[in-house]
Every structure is written in structure tokens, then in C-alpha cells.
Amino acid sequence: MSLRAFLLLMLLGLAATSAVAVVLARHAHREAFIELTRLEKARDELNIEFGRLQIEQATWSETNRIEQIASTKLGMKFPEGAEVVVVTP
């Protein structure tokens, strides 16, 4: 086999390999991108859930509501005048 034919064959082989590699890389990119999208979606869902829980927590801990429950349900009141004892060192 002449040198020329050998080089030609080798180049052909390289071109074919590179073509396959491009396809593989493209495929890997797609797969990675799909995975990324999935994870981002999961992250967003968790963030959203967190936000919802924060709103819920803030709603439950609303000062007005706590005051209502403390004074009506639990019969609590704020200490006044003589009920406050100042502790001296």
C-alpha cells in the first residue's frame, strides 16, 4: 500500500470517528440537559413548597391571631401595675 493511500484511508477513518464522536457528544449534551431540566424543576418545586410553607407559617403566627388565642382560648393577659415585681440585685 502506498503511503498516499494509507494517509487517505487514515483521514477517512478519522473523519468517520469524529462524525460519530460529534453525534455521541450531542447525545450526551441532550441527556445532560434533560437531567439538568429535571433537577431544576425539582429544585423549583422545593423552593415553591418552601415559599408556601413560609406563607402558611406567617399566617399561623400572625400577631393578631396569637393575641386572640392567648386572650380568649388560653385566658392570658398582660401583667399590669402591681403584678409586675422589679427584682433588685
Next chain:
Amino acid sequence: MSQRPRPNVFDPRRRLLVVAVVLGACGFAIAARAAWLQLLNPEFYQQQGDARFVRDVPITASRGAILDRNGETLAASSPVSSVWANPQETLKHPERLGELADALGVGRDELKQRLAARADREFVYLRRHMNPDAAAQVVAMGVPGVHEQREFRRFYPHGEVMAHVLGFTNIDDRGQEGLELAFDPWLTGKPGAKRVIRNRQGQIIDDVDLLRAAEPGRDLVLSIDRRVQYLAYRELKAALIQHRAYSGSVVVLDIPTGEVIAMVNQPSYNPNARAGGPGAARRNRAVTDLVEPGSVIKAFTVAAAMENGADPTRRIDTSPGVFPLHGHAIRDVRNFGLVDMTVLLQKSSNIASTKLALEMDDAHFHDVLTRFGLAQSTASGFPGEAAGTLEPAAGWGDIEKATISYGYGISVTPLQIAQAYAALANGGRLLPPTFVRGGNAAAPEGRQVIDPQIARSVVGMLESVVAPGGTATTAAVAGYRVAGKSGTTRRSVAGGYERRYISLFAGIVPVEQPRFAMVVAVHDPAAGQFYGGAVAAPVFHGVMDGALRLMDVPPDNVEAWLAGAAPAAPAEIGTDGLVPLDPATPGPTAPAADAGVQP
């Protein structure tokens, strides 16, 4: 039969040649065109193909939450679903519109009209901001061309209490009022974009590429304290109901940092309901509405006089309780006799303030007031903030100067009063009010607007206002030394003043190491009492009593507390230097410059 060829004999080879050439040319043309399209100039059809299948779709970025200074949620976005349709597809199935309308909860005719009106478009919202589960059910019905889209809706767990400070967003989650508007770019975030391949039904069949990652909005940490804010809201509302007042505002500033700890207004509205009530209820009156400060300004009249070198112990003669000035009479509530500056503030003498003002240079007095930020925009950045009005000193006459010295002819916002009192308490250093925690961290020293010595002695004098014998004894807080000044002004209307009042109180607590400056303004109390000491000062007491405990401020007056000396019951309700109108005088009276001055 002759074999000689006839000249006109038919020769198929020529015809074949012509056919071959024509066909060959056609084939070549097709091949050339194909090569042209495929190899040399492929962009056009590539673009056309992409335009039919490849789409850049936005990735929604969620809006940041708003938190109070302790990290409690004040506003947050939560996803909701909006159902939309492609009218071109949906209108092909009119038999299903009825059940679709029922599932959406909109009228059948309304739905039909809405689709018909946009029959030539490809997108119309059917219903926005639905419960995600309900929206999923609608889409699951499988009506052609009906899809859902995720959007965010803002929730305000504290409702009315925070409404004015926070403002609200519109249906597209963009800030419309208040801090939601002021910090919209910070909160919004940047929506991202990704490239996808869609099929004919509009379903995404492949993600191709990420063009831009979505940047979620950032959280905003405010200087507001949720608990103090609620306390202020509750006390103000109670006071408004008790005194049958029309509106009111409370501002609480943290003196060392200039941060706004609480800011509430009445009437308020529920920011979770988008209709939002009347516009008047939506104004953050503490920042957007102007009041004439009345006697509250006397602290600065005194400060200006002291800067001029006036001796605070010098006694000014206010007898006999009426002082004629260029044909006008300036009146005190009664004859206070000889008063020094402390008594001037304690009893709120208009005549003594006038006499101090008349000794002052116009430009200097004007300069002191503007240095304290009165009638100047505070640079708080709150949308719609009013600057106030104060005529340039060049336009003043004696009457103007006199009326300004006891707080008429100048209009300011409650926030400006709070800022000015905070500056007095902060050793004369003025910090611009900020709504963001750490908002003044870059310049914590502020601006020195008056000598610290003068500031301290004015605060000392203001303590007498809350002490027995002052005009605002109801502002006292057990265990703490309180300084403050009450004020009562007539509401100005076009061409004069009404028989309606604004009750004001500005206070500082604790005097030893000032922590809070608070301003209360109550408009139009109609239940009989209208003096600042009777209407506004008790609100100060109620809010500060709780706030000092909540914020762990050490008491600076333990001895009095230990001795069991509860704050003395008010012997007399102070009168803030406001001279009640002569009952015979009808409605709106004197021109503006004659405020509190009777001919």
C-alpha cells in the same frame, strides 16, 4: 421499391437527441437546485423549518420574598395556574364550550364572547390565577386548545397591618405601590429562556438548549419589626375608634440607625384582594400626606434660638396671653407669665415662640428647619413621597416667621417629623430614614445638623412636656424617661382653616440612650377631645410600652419604677398652644398666614 433514402424521411435520432437534451437539462436544473438548497444556500429553508418547530420559551423567575428585620415573611409569591386557550382550535368544538365554562367557573356566554373576540389569535386567557388543582382538572377534560400556564401570585400574610409599607403587585407580579414598586428590579429577577422543539399540538417534545438560566428574584429584608408594627397598628386603630377620627399615621424610627421600625396608617386595606378598596385607603399617609406640624415644631424654634446664642434660662414675658403683631393677635391658651424655654415647650406658648423667632434672622431660622429635613424630601425612596412646603426666607415677613415658629405655614410629612426628632435625640446627627435593614450601614454617622450640646439640652427640655404639668403626660412609659412634644393644628383647606383638627405627638424614648423616635398623627378626631396630648400621646404610650419590652431596651428610670411611682395620672390635658376657635366664628376662617392668629 427504391432503396434510395428519401430526403424527408423521419430521423428518430435527432428527436431523441432533443428529448435527451431537454430531459438532461431538467435533471441538471433539479440537481443544481437541490445542490443550491442543500449545500450552498441552506439557511432559508432551515429557518423556515425551525420557525415551525423550534421555540424559545421563557422560564419564569419567581419574585423574591419580603422579610421583616427578624426574617419573618411579610410577602411571598406562590404559584397559581392560569388557563389559556388557542381560540382557533377551541372554537372548532363549540359543543364543549359549555362544560368548559362550568369547569372554569365563568359564564357560558362570557366565555364564548371572549373566544370569539380573539378568534384570529392563538392565545387568550380563560381564567387567571386559579388553584393549581382546579386548573389541572380543567386541562384534563381534554378540550382541544386548552392549556395551563404557571404564574405567581403574591400573598401578604399580615394583610392590613403591612399594607401601606409593602404596597402590592399587579396580576403579572410586578410592583405597583409601596416598597414592592420601589424595589421592583431587586425583587423581580430575570426570566430565563430555553429552546425547545414543539409538535403540532404545541407539546414540547424535546429540550434543545438553555439560552439563559433564570435568575430568581432576591429576597428583601426590611427594617420593619413585625411585632412593633402590629402593636402600632392596633393602638392607632383603637385610638381612631375611640376618638371617632378619620385617619391617622404612626412612624417609629430606630434612632441610632435611622431605620423605620414601624409605619402604619388608617384607614387601611387588604392587599390580598386586588380590588383593594378606595384609593384614599391605599395612601401611605405617613409619607405622602402633608400636615402642618403645629407646636411640634417648637423644639426646632428653640434649637434655632439656642444656636443663635439665646440663653435657655432667660425668661420671656408672655403676659397677658395675647401678643399683637402687625394688627394680628397671637394668643396663648392662657396667661403663662414669664416663661423660660423649658416652660415654653412644656406649656406650649405661642407668644414665647413668636418672640424667639422675631429675634432670629429669617435665613438662619429657615436654615435650621431645612437642616433638620423639615419640608425636604427624606430620600427614603418611598414612591410618592411628598416633600412638603416652606416658603424661602426671602419671602417671609414677621407674621410668616411668627406662624412658622409655632408650626403653621409650613407643611411636612409625619416621617419628616420623626426624622427631625430622631436627629435631635441622636446628638444632632441626622440619618435619612430607610426601610431596609442595614440601609444606613454605609454612612452610619449621618450628617451633623446641630451642635450635640444644643440637641441634648432641647431633649432635656422636652422631657418636661411628658412630666407632670406638661401637655402630654399620657405619653409617659413606666421605667423609661420620655421626651416629646404634642401638637394640635387646624386642618388647612383652600383659603383657610377648618374647625377640624390634627392631633400630633412626637416622642423620644429612652432619654438616657435614645432608641426610638415615634410620631403619631390623628386627623379629625370627632369625639370631643382633639388636643395632641389627649389623642395622640396615649398612642405613643401604648406602642412604646410594648416596643421597648419587645426590643429589649434597658429601662433608664428604674429608681422611679422601684419606688412604685406609676406615671402620674394626667392632672390636666395639655393644650399644645392651640387657641380654640371662637364658637361664633363660622367654618373655614382666617387666611393661611393668620393661622392661630385672630384679628
